[in-house]
Amino acid sequence: MADVAVLGAGSWGTTFAKALADGGTDTVLWARRPEAAREIDESRRNTRYLPGITLPATLHATSDIRAALEGASQVYLAVPSQQLRELLREHGGAIGPDAPIVSLIKGVEAGSRLRMSEVIAEELAIDAGRIAVVSGPNLALEIAQEHPTAAVVSSSSPETAREVAKRARNDYFHSFINTDVVGTEFGGVLKNLVALAIGIVDGVGYGENTKASIITRGLAEVTDFAVAHGAERETMSGLAGLGDLIATCGSPLSRNFTAGRLLGMGYSRTDVVARMEQVAEGLASVEPVAQLAAAAGVRMPILEQVRLVLDGEMDPRDIAPHLTTDDEPIQE
Numbered sequence: 001m002a003d004v005a006v007l008g009a010g011s012w013g014t015t016f017a018k019a020l021a022d023g024g025t026d027t028v029l030w031a032r033r034p035e036a037a038r039e040i041d042e043s044r045r046n047t048r049y050l051p052g053i054t055l056p057a058t059l060h061a062t063s064d065i066r067a068a069l070e071g072a073s074q075v076y077l078a079v080p081s082q083q084l085r086e087l088l089r090e091h092g093g094a095i096g097p098d099a100p101i102v103s104l105i106k107g108v109e110a111g112s113r114l115r116m117s118e119v120i121a122e123e124l125a126i127d128a129g130r131i132a133v134v135s136g137p138n139l140a141l142e143i144a145q146e147h148p149t150a151a152v153v154s155s156s157s158p159e160t161a162r163e164v165a166k167r168a169r170n171d172y173f174h175s176f177i178n179t180d181v182v183g184t185e186f187g188g189v190l191k192n193l194v195a196l197a198i199g200i201v202d203g204v205g206y207g208e209n210t211k212a213s214i215i216t217r218g219l220a221e222v223t224d225f226a227v228a229h230g231a232e233r234e235t236m237s238g239l240a241g242l243g244d245l246i247a248t249c250g251s252p253l254s255r256n257f258t259a260g261r262l263l264g265m266g267y268s269r270t271d272v273v274a275r276m277e278q279v280a281e282g283l284a285s286v287e288p289v290a291q292l293a294a295a296a297g298v299r300m301p302i303l304e305q306v307r308l309v310l311d312g313e314m315d316p317r318d319i320a321p322h323l324t325t326d327d328e329p330i331q332e
């Protein structure tokens with residue numbers, strides 16, 4: 001029986017479990033595949049997702065989800081967004097009645113268009129104050145290599161945010177707290193879409209001015225969208241907004257950047273999906289975010305152009321000149 005459980009042993013779940021264990025928290029990691037759990041437990045490696053990383057001996061792994069959840073005082077979720085509901089439906093009953101549930105996921109559910117904290121509240125029928133989300137400039141492999149960084153833990157309950165942040169910290173990972181769950185979650189979702197755009201123009205061969213223009217206008221777009229959905233504007237200039245935008249748009253480690261780059265090089269959406277070995281959440285978020293933006297009356301020209309490129313309706317070379325869809329100059 002461990003003190004906290006992390007569900008999902010991909011690159012982020014494994015890295016986050018390592019960070020918790022390195023901070024002194026007794027942590028168990030649940031992997032769906034028994035051979036993955038065995039490799040982590042016996043060899044202290046997760047070669048598929050974190051090549052070259054030795055995991056701490058204090059971190060344990062299992063493919064028995066009920067055993068992982070037994071007695072866990074906090075539960076961290078690190079599966080792809082489109083798989084979360086099914087996981088909770090099947091195994092949510094094994095989660096202890098008071099344990100805070102923490103989403104590490106950066107996506108929205110297609111169809112329902114719900115944020116992950118909303119999926120958790122709906123599926124587990126629990127109060128929002130028991131739910132927290134973590135977001136920030138957190139490229140998994142860098143953190144697994146112990147490069148220092150920070151994140152923000154957000155919950156409508158400051159007490160829950162504090163309890164989680166006290167665990168989710170160590171010498172190389174620092175957690176701040178806030179109560180703006182909407183802004184913190186949407187920051188993590190929307191930077192993936194801007195990273196797709198940056199990847200596309202990188203794949204085309206455009207340079208730094210193009211990328212800086214897209215990041216800057218992207219932040220304005222992300223902020224308008226998040227504020228229209230109830231977020232605080234300041235959150236978008238924090239770690240979960242600007243911070244994550246900088247990290248994700250500037251790094252070849254980003255899967256969203258990589259997926260965009262392939263699109264920019266001329267690969268189709270189908271080819272890109274087939275080539276990605278890890279989840280690039282932005283690909284699944286484009287449609288639901290575009291629908292949410294339309295419903296809220298928020299104009300998102302960069303997102304719109306990413307959607308057109310993904311659908312094969314726009315030549316990637318045309319994306320950057322159209323930072324706005326207006327013919328008339330508009331106020332920055």
Ligand SMILES: NC(=O)C1=CN([C@@H]2O[C@H](COP(=O)(O)OP(=O)(O)OC[C@H]3O[C@@H](n4cnc5c(N)ncnc54)[C@H](O)[C@@H]3O)[C@@H](O)[C@H]2O)C=CC1
Binds near residue numbers: 086105278279
């Ligand atoms: N990798 C990173 O740098 C970061 C990722 N995230 C977010 O974390 C979430 C997870 O991403 P990664 O770990 O990076 O993805 P990944 O592609 O590296 O791993 C996903 C893991 O989920 C497992 N999985 C897939 N479907 C499942 C299911 N139905 N039940 C149980 N397990 C299932 C896979 O086997 C795999 O172990 C995403 O929302 C991502 O945006 C957030 C911050 C950093």
Ligand SMILES: O=C(CO)COP(=O)(O)O
Binds near residue numbers: 137253
């Ligand atoms: O969320 C991340 C960095 O903060 C990881 O980005 P990618 O999912 O694009 O790899």
